[in-house]
Amino acid sequence: MKRQPLLPLCVLIAGFCVFSSVQAADPLPKVTILATGGTIAGSGGSSTQLTGYKPGDLTAEQLIAAVPGLKDFAEVSAEQIANIGSYDMTGEIWLKLARRINTLLAGNTDGVVVTHGTDTQEETVYFLNLTVKSKKPVVTVGAMRPATAISADGPLNLLQAVSVAGSKNARGHGALLVMNSQINGAREVTKTNTLQPETFRSNDFGLLGYVVNNKPVFYRDSLRKHTQDTEFDISKIDKLPKVEILYTYVDAGDEALNAMIAAKPAGIVVAGMGNGSLYTPQRKLLEEAVKKGIVVVRSSRTGTGPTTRVAADDAAGFVVSDTLNAQKARVLLMLALTKTKDIKEIQRMFETY
Numbered sequence: 001m002k003r004q005p006l007l008p009l010c011v012l013i014a015g016f017c018v019f020s021s022v023q024a025a026d027p028l029p030k031v032t033i034l035a036t037g038g039t040i041a042g043s044g045g046s047s048t049q050l051t052g053y054k055p056g057d058l059t060a061e062q063l064i065a066a067v068p069g070l071k072d073f074a075e076v077s078a079e080q081i082a083n084i085g086s087y088d089m090t091g092e093i094w095l096k097l098a099r100r101i102n103t104l105l106a107g108n109t110d111g112v113v114v115t116h117g118t119d120t121q122e123e124t125v126y127f128l129n130l131t132v133k134s135k136k137p138v139v140t141v142g143a144m145r146p147a148t149a150i151s152a153d154g155p156l157n158l159l160q161a162v163s164v165a166g167s168k169n170a171r172g173h174g175a176l177l178v179m180n181s182q183i184n185g186a187r188e189v190t191k192t193n194t195l196q197p198e199t200f201r202s203n204d205f206g207l208l209g210y211v212v213n214n215k216p217v218f219y220r221d222s223l224r225k226h227t228q229d230t231e232f233d234i235s236k237i238d239k240l241p242k243v244e245i246l247y248t249y250v251d252a253g254d255e256a257l258n259a260m261i262a263a264k265p266a267g268i269v270v271a272g273m274g275n276g277s278l279y280t281p282q283r284k285l286l287e288e289a290v291k292k293g294i295v296v297v298r299s300s301r302t303g304t305g306p307t308t309r310v311a312a313d314d315a316a317g318f319v320v321s322d323t324l325n326a327q328k329a330r331v332l333l334m335l336a337l338t339k340t341k342d343i344k345e346i347q348r349m350f351e352t353y
């Protein structure tokens with residue numbers, strides 16, 4: 001009997017295996033990194049310099065080049081939106097960032113990562129939470145040690161942020177802040193420590209999930225509205241209303257508040273004492289400010305807990321911030337003021353977002 005040649009059979013089997021493995025592998029998600037600077041892009045004079053370095057020194061391309069493993073998690077592209085320490089973040093950059101994210105996510109981008117300094121990251125992530133109109137993931141990320149430092153935390157944080165941004169599991173949770181393998185929600189997260197890598201906490205509310213083996217695992221969600229469910233549209237706004245923050249303390253002088261009111265901001269958020277309590281001389285000036293058309297929001301300097309409405313708020317025409325700290329209340333008030341000056345409406349927004 002004539003033996004059948006084995007070669008064509010092997011070729012057929014090998015071909016089938018290659019074909020089926022190509023079929024099985026999902027294409028990598030498309031993730032765009034929008035770089036804004038910060039310590040994650042910072043450089044110091046030596047590997048032991050951990051403070052006093054220059055934030056916002058490396059470019060987006062250099063950040064990506066430092067993490068070769070990124071290519072296994074996503075098809076990554078990058079754009080430089082700014083290159084600053086986040087203490088220099090502006091409303092103008094926020095608007096540019098939010099618009100760019102909306103354009104990218106309306107197209108074939110699966111997720112966006114924003115590299116950002118940690119100092120004001122909680123404000124930026126909340127701004128994006130209120131202005132991005134997509135369920136696709138938007139993740140902000142930073143570092144507490146500059147890229148040049150021994151045990152720099154930026155590269156792993158960036159890898160994890162990209163893996164979250166590329167994951168379908170991360171859709172619909174609002175804007176997220178990913179650092180130290182922790183996923184925090186935009187509304188609650190706040191910077192709690194000046195130097196430690198694990199600086200971001202959601203305090204009373206807790207984090208939303210962990211990044212485990214470079215995959216997001218979620219345990220909870222915020223019930224407050226966000227992203228495509230908000231009423232804010234920044235597509236036609238080129239400047240945010242001016243809102244200032246007033247800090248309260250024992251025996252505060254009138255000078256700073258008088259100057260603030262004279263500059264006619266659209267709103268003032270007060271970091272009050274306890275449940276947003278106000279020093280009586282300041283309260284009187286703020287009541288006058290309301291009569292001049294300035295929207296005043298009472299918040300608290302304590303760091304946790306709601307600032308609640310009391311009868312005197314109705315009489316004075318004040319709004320209360322609920323659990324938002326002063327800097328986040330300012331973000332929401334700026335956006336609220338793009339829609340209305342009506343106190344009841346603004347209070348409703350503070351109970352909604």
Ligand code: ASP
Pocket residue numbers: 037038039040055084085086087116117118119120142143144
């Ligand atoms: N220390 C800051 C950071 O972590 C500087 C900044 O916020 O840009 O990035």
